[in-house]
Amino acid sequence: xxxSELTDPLACVREDRLVALCSRLVQIRSVNPPGDxxxxxEYVVEVLTAGGVPAExxxxxxxxxxxxxxxxxRNRAPNLLYSAHLDTVPVGAEAxxxxxxxxxxADGKVWGRGAADMKGGLAAMISxxxxxxxxxxxxxxxxxxxxxxxxxxxxxxxxxxxQRTDLAPVGAIVVSEPSSxxxxxxxxxxxxxxxxxxxxxxxxxxxxxxxxxVMMMVTLLSELDxxxxxxxxxxxxxxxxxxxxxxxxxxxxxxxxxxxxxxxxMRTVPGQDHAGLLRQIDALxxxxxxxxxxxxxxxxxxxxxxxxxxxxxxxxxxxxxxxxEAVTGRRPVPRGVHYYSDxxxxxxxFAAPMLICGPGQAGLAHQPDEYVEIDRLVESxxxxxxxxxxxxxxxxxxxxxxE
Numbered sequence: 146x147x148x149s150e151l152t153d154p155l156a157c158v159r160e161d162r163l164v165a166l167c168s169r170l171v172q173i174r175s176v177n178p179p180g181d182x183x184x185x186x187e188y189v190v191e192v193l194t195a196g197g198v199p200a201e202x203x204x205x206x207x208x209x210x211x212x213x214x215x216x217x218x219r220n221r222a223p224n225l226l227y228s229a230h231l232d233t234v235p236v237g238a239e240a241x242x243x244x245x246x247x248x249x250x251a252d253g254k255v256w257g258r259g260a261a262d263m264k265g266g267l268a269a270m271i272s273x274x275x276x277x278x279x280x281x282x283x284x285x286x287x288x289x290x291x292x293x294x295x296x297x298x299x300x301x302x303x304x305x306x307x308q309r310t311d312l313a314p315v316g317a318i319v320v321s322e323p324s325s326x327x328x329x330x331x332x333x334x335x336x337x338x339x340x341x342x343x344x345x346x347x348x349x350x351x352x353x354x355x356x357x358x359v360m361m362m363v364t365l366l367s368e369l370d371x372x373x374x375x376x377x378x379x380x381x382x383x384x385x386x387x388x389x390x391x392x393x394x395x396x397x398x399x400x401x402x403x404x405x406x407x408x409x410x411m412r413t414v415p416g417q418d419h420a421g422l423l424r425q426i427d428a429l430x431x432x433x434x435x436x437x438x439x440x441x442x443x444x445x446x447x448x449x450x451x452x453x454x455x456x457x458x459x460x461x462x463x464x465x466x467x468x469x470e471a472v473t474g475r476r477p478v479p480r481g482v483h484y485y486s487d488x489x490x491x492x493x494x495f496a497a498p499m500l501i502c503g504p505g506q507a508g509l510a511h512q513p514d515e516y517v518e519i520d521r522l523v524e525s526x527x528x529x530x531x532x533x534x535x536x537x538x539x540x541x542x543x544x545x546x547x548e
Contacts, residue, residue, distance in 0.1 A: 223316030266321025
């Protein structure tokens with residue numbers, strides 16, 4: 146490598162090393178549930194430490210862990226937080242053309258579970274950090290790397306990181322969730338609830354002697370589906386949605402069921418009040434109990450993440466837009482996504498703008514034959530390297546006085 150390139154972090158983003166890293170990350174199983182992120186967390190710590198980036202393991206119990214790493218800056222600007230998660234969803238029952246845990250490199254892609262969501266983004270962030278460390282780049286603030294457990298369920302790792310008192314001030318949060326290297330600045334909220342109806346068992350031949358919890362649930366879900374929920378259309382996120390996604394009840398064909406449980410996934414937009422929405426459902430249950438003798442049901446919240454937005458005219462959005470254009474030649478138009486990310490833990494904790502940009506395609510997340518394109522992977526690592534350099538430049542408006 147020419148001497149002039151030794152000081153250029155972008156020249157240190159090498160495709161062969163990046164592809165090998167992404168492939169290895171895919172090969173390490175970290176399926177959630179149950180989680181099993183410890184092995185991949187240990188590998189990430191090993192790679193970062195060997196590359197000169199101090200990293201620590203954050204344990205969450207047996208076989209579960211997150212990683213927190215940092216490239217120290219000069220305390221002259223707010224810190225920059227890079228976020229990626231270690232876990233993936235299960236493979237599913239469908240046959241795959243490529244081994245989901247093989248990390249196969251073929252047709253200009255890295256294949257396998259998590260390649261898009263989001264071990265490609267994880268690899269790009271690690272590579273960016275290693276490039277900055279290799280060249281001894283001087284940063285005005287700290288680059289913090291939070292690689293977390295549990296994003297696919299409850300963001301347990303991100304919430305643990307958000308409780309740390311040694312990370313602030315944070316000036317921006319960059320999440321490498323799949324975006325095809327486009328820029329997303331808003332994400333919907335997620336309110337997941339569990340509904341349970343309670344009846345009384347009886348012999349199937351004498352249903353009048355029991356109370357059928359499944360039929361109670363049919364009534365409840367029908368009413369819930371018709372329930373008016375106030376919501377305004379958001380310019381980046383669209384409108385409120387609800388989806389009844391699981392239901393289970395009964396123990397045997399000839400036994401009247403005494404319990405039925407269903408879960409509902411509601412995606413909210415700014416301006417909606419989750420507490421108010423829960424009160425509406427509680428009121429619906431109370432109304433059904435008053436109108437139908439013997440009706441009994443309960444409500445439990447499984448997941449409560451507020452919607453997040455960064456104003457499209459925020460300075461961080463403008464800078465990130467320019468960085469993406471400089472690397473890719475494409476000027477992105479900031480958009481919103483319907484999924485949520487670990488930013489739900491970080492934005493409230495650090496009061497910082499959220500920016501989502503990662504190499505995977507959002508449409509491949511959770512799909513069979515998942516992959517990440519190598520060209521996008523390299524683009525992403527270069528975008529993230531340049532983002533750290535540009536967002537952690539020293540300027541009078543971002544200077545932080547030493548403590």
